[in-house]
Amino acid sequence: MSNASQNSSSFNNNHVERIAIVGVAGTIGSYMVDALLKSGNFKITAITRSDSTSQVPAGVEVKRIDYDNHDSIVEALQGQQVLIITMGTRAPRDHQTKLIEAAAAAKVPFVIPNEFGGDNADVASREDVIINSAKTQYRDHIEKLGVSSWIGICTGFWYEFSLGLGNYGIDIKNRSVTFYDDGNTRITTSTFPQAGRGVAELLSLKVSPDNEQDTSLCLDNYKNKFAYIGSFVVSQREMLDSVLRVTNTTEQDWKIESRPVQDVFNEGLQKFQNGDFTGLMTVLYTRAFFKDNAGNTSLTRGLDSDKFGLPKEDLDEYTKIAVERCEKGITY
Known part of the structure; x- marks a missing residue:
C-alpha cells in the first residue's frame, strides 16, 4: 500500500x-x-x-x-x-x-x-x-x-527576529548598514x-x-x-526604508556601505571553518541574497500563503517589533 x-x-x-x-x-x-x-x-x-x-x-x-x-x-x-x-x-x-x-x-x-x-x-x-x-x-x-x-x-528567515539581531546587514543598535551588492536583491521572509x-x-x-x-x-x-509561506518579499533597501520610518531617522543618521555579497559569504565561511560560529550565520544569511534568487521563493516557487488564506501583514508593524527586540536585547 x-x-x-x-x-x-x-x-x-x-x-x-x-x-x-x-x-x-x-x-x-x-x-x-x-x-x-x-x-x-x-x-x-x-x-x-x-x-x-x-x-x-x-x-x-x-x-x-x-x-x-x-x-x-x-x-x-x-x-x-x-x-x-x-x-x-x-x-x-x-x-x-x-x-x-x-x-x-x-x-x-x-x-x-x-x-x-x-x-x-x-x-x-x-x-x-x-x-x-x-x-x-x-x-x-x-x-x-x-x-x-x-x-x-x-x-x-523570521523577519522580526532576523532584523532585530542585525542578520540582514542592518545594525539597528549602531545605525550601520552593509548592503550586499546594490542592496536591491529581494528575499521572502516571514513573521x-x-x-x-x-x-x-x-x-x-x-x-x-x-x-x-x-x-x-x-x-x-x-x-x-x-x-x-511568506509575509514580505523585500530587499535590504526596502527594509532600511522601513527602519528609517519606524525610528524617525534619515540615511544621513546611518553609516552605509556596500560590499559584494560573495565576498561577505566567503569571509563568513572562512570564519566558520576556523571555529567561529558567527561565520555560519553570515553564510546562512548572505546566501539568501545571491543573484540566483534562491532566497526569493515568491519568485522561484510561488507562495502557498494566498492558497491558505493567510492575511497580508504590515511591514512597518513588524519592523517596529524588530526595533523593540533590538533595544531590549532579545535574542530568541
Missing part, C-alpha cells in the same frame, strides 16, 4: 484531528500551538522530556518521553495523525531521528520535520550551507522508513505569527480528494514536498 493510501485510511472524516508537537514552549512552536488552538479543529499533544519544566498552554495534553527509550516515544505518538518537530540548534542531533523512527512505528501519517527556514529544495543553496544540507538526511530517513510522509515548511498561521491552515486542509473529479487543494498535495 502506498503512503498516500495509508494516510487516507487513517482519517475518519478526511481531516486532521490529532497533532503532536515537540517544542511547544519554543519560539516557533509556541506560535504554531497558538494558531492551532485558535482554529478549534485539533486536539494538541505536547511531546516533552520527562524532566522538562517548560510550561504548556492550557488545552494541550502532555505526554512525557525518554529519548533513550524508543517504546516511550512510540507510546506517546500512538493515535497521532501529524507530528510537528520544532527544536533548537543545540538539541542533540539524534533526537529528531528517534522521533521519526518512533513516528513510523506508531504509524503517524505525516511528519513536519525541523525544516523551517530557507528553500531546501534548492540544491545549490542548500549545499552551500552545512546546516541546511544536513536536514536532507531526516527527510530521506522518513521516506526510507516508508510509513510517514514529510512536509517541509519553507518560511524564509512568527504568519508561520504559525500557515501551519494551522495547511493542516486544516482536507487530507485527500473527495473523488477523482475533486481538484481542490489537499494535504496529500504536499506529501514529501515543501509548503512555501
Whole structure:
C-alpha cells in the first residue's frame, strides 16, 4: 500500500484531528500551538522530556518521553495523525531521528520535520550551507522508513527576529548598514505569527480528494514536498526604508556601505571553518541574497500563503517589533 493510501485510511472524516508537537514552549512552536488552538479543529499533544519544566498552554495534553527509550516515544505518538518537530540548534542531533523512527512505528501519517527556514529544495543553496544540507538526511530517513510522509515548511528567515539581531546587514543598535551588492536583491521572509498561521491552515486542509473529479487543494498535495509561506518579499533597501520610518531617522543618521555579497559569504565561511560560529550565520544569511534568487521563493516557487488564506501583514508593524527586540536585547 502506498503512503498516500495509508494516510487516507487513517482519517475518519478526511481531516486532521490529532497533532503532536515537540517544542511547544519554543519560539516557533509556541506560535504554531497558538494558531492551532485558535482554529478549534485539533486536539494538541505536547511531546516533552520527562524532566522538562517548560510550561504548556492550557488545552494541550502532555505526554512525557525518554529519548533513550524508543517504546516511550512510540507510546506517546500512538493515535497521532501529524507530528510537528520544532527544536533548537543545540538539541542533540539524534533526537529528531528517534522521533521519526518512533513516528513510523506508531504509524503517524505525516511528519513536519525541523525544516523551517530557507528553500531546501534548492540544491545549490542548500549545499552551500552545512546546516541546511544536513536536514536532507531526516527527510530521506522518513521516506526510507516508508510509513510517514514529510512536509517541509519553507518560511524564509523570521523577519522580526532576523532584523532585530542585525542578520540582514542592518545594525539597528549602531545605525550601520552593509548592503550586499546594490542592496536591491529581494528575499521572502516571514513573521512568527504568519508561520504559525500557515501551519494551522495547511493542516486544516482536507487530507485527500473527495473523488477523482475533486481538484481542490489537499494535504496529500504536499506529501514529501515543501509548503512555501511568506509575509514580505523585500530587499535590504526596502527594509532600511522601513527602519528609517519606524525610528524617525534619515540615511544621513546611518553609516552605509556596500560590499559584494560573495565576498561577505566567503569571509563568513572562512570564519566558520576556523571555529567561529558567527561565520555560519553570515553564510546562512548572505546566501539568501545571491543573484540566483534562491532566497526569493515568491519568485522561484510561488507562495502557498494566498492558497491558505493567510492575511497580508504590515511591514512597518513588524519592523517596529524588530526595533523593540533590538533595544531590549532579545535574542530568541
